Amino acid sequence: MMRASRAGRPLQSVFSRILTGRLSMRRQTAMLGLALVLPVVLYLLVTQAYPFISALLTSLTDKRIGAPGEFIGLGNYVDLVQDETFLHAVRNSILFTASSILLKLVFGVVMALVLNQELRFRSLWRALLFLPWTIPTIVTVLTFQWMYSATGGVINSVLLRTDLLHRPIDWLGVPLNAMAAVVIVNVWRGTPFFGISLLGALQGISREQYEAAETDGANVLQRFLYVTIPGIRDVALLVTLVSTIWTLNDFQIIWVLTRGGPADATQVFATLTYTSAFLNLDLARGIAISMASVPLLVLLIIGTARSVLRQEA
Numbered sequence: 001m002m003r004a005s006r007a008g009r010p011l012q013s014v015f016s017r018i019l020t021g022r023l024s025m026r027r028q029t030a031m032l033g034l035a036l037v038l039p040v041v042l043y044l045l046v047t048q049a050y051p052f053i054s055a056l057l058t059s060l061t062d063k064r065i066g067a068p069g070e071f072i073g074l075g076n077y078v079d080l081v082q083d084e085t086f087l088h089a090v091r092n093s094i095l096f097t098a099s100s101i102l103l104k105l106v107f108g109v110v111m112a113l114v115l116n117q118e119l120r121f122r123s124l125w126r127a128l129l130f131l132p133w134t135i136p137t138i139v140t141v142l143t144f145q146w147m148y149s150a151t152g153g154v155i156n157s158v159l160l161r162t163d164l165l166h167r168p169i170d171w172l173g174v175p176l177n178a179m180a181a182v183v184i185v186n187v188w189r190g191t192p193f194f195g196i197s198l199l200g201a202l203q204g205i206s207r208e209q210y211e212a213a214e215t216d217g218a219n220v221l222q223r224f225l226y227v228t229i230p231g232i233r234d235v236a237l238l239v240t241l242v243s244t245i246w247t248l249n250d251f252q253i254i255w256v257l258t259r260g261g262p263a264d265a266t267q268v269f270a271t272l273t274y275t276s277a278f279l280n281l282d283l284a285r286g287i288a289i290s291m292a293s294v295p296l297l298v299l300l301i302i303g304t305a306r307s308v309l310r311q312e313a
Contacts, residue, residue, distance in 0.1 A: 108194025
């Protein structure tokens with residue numbers, strides 16, 4: 001019995017060493033993972049979490065630029081709910097974002113389908129169609145501002161010379177025209193982002209899937225509905241999410257073209273925030289306006305994430 005127990009000790013020692021080695025390797029792996037993640041966590045805390053919490057706390061005060069503020073709780077948010085200008089900005093933000101995203105998605109799908117074909121000089125066409133995305137926003141907006149001009153604008157000039165109009169249209173001075181004008185600029189600038197992203201998704205769909213669908217008797221529309229759309233669905237959702245965040249916070253296009261007018265017809269979260277915080281010097285109210293868009297973005301992110309995860313499952 002003693003010999004057997006002594007003989008078993010070396011084996012126990014070997015197993016304990018192996019076990020200890022495995023544990024130490026796991027500990028080292030965990031420490032390495034923590035070391036790699038820690039800089040990202042610190043970066044997010046410094047650049048994202050702290051500014052967000054600071055802004056949230058400021059929105060709970062009556063802080064004005066150049067003056068100390070006192071805590072008033074949800075006073076700013078209560079005032080916003082009763083403010084017709086803010087409610088108008090909410091409606092405008094939803095209309096501007098929804099119409100822009102829908103048009104960009106439709107045109108982006110068309111752009112991707114066309115560029116996915118065997119075209120002559122296809123690389124050149126891709127570069128040209130991607131050009132609006134590379135031009136600085138301010139250059140794009142100033143160019144469209146000149147084109148929209150009621151006196152000397154290229155759009156009115158062309159329409160008048162072709163007898164499609166008998167008098168110039170005030171594109172930026174009429175509420176309905178102004179909203180359509182800013183949507184057009186946003187769509188023109190943002191469509192290439194959709195097109196190039198969806199083109200990459202299209203190229204990931206194997207040719208065999210289309211051939212199998214065609215063999216089963218599927219026509220062009222059916223192949224698009226049951227092969228193309230499922231193949232680009234996840235990319236389309238993610239691109240839509242990113243573009244929605246950008247569009248909802250778009251400031252340059254609307255501010256340069258209309259400054260939120262005429263008669264608040266194009267007033268959105270970004271422009272109203274700027275007006276309240278920097279023109280009226282009411283910093284807390286401006287931040288509260290900006291914070292009002294956060295629930296919409298959170299719901300959108302959660303909905304997109306659930307849809308993508310459900311598709312993967």
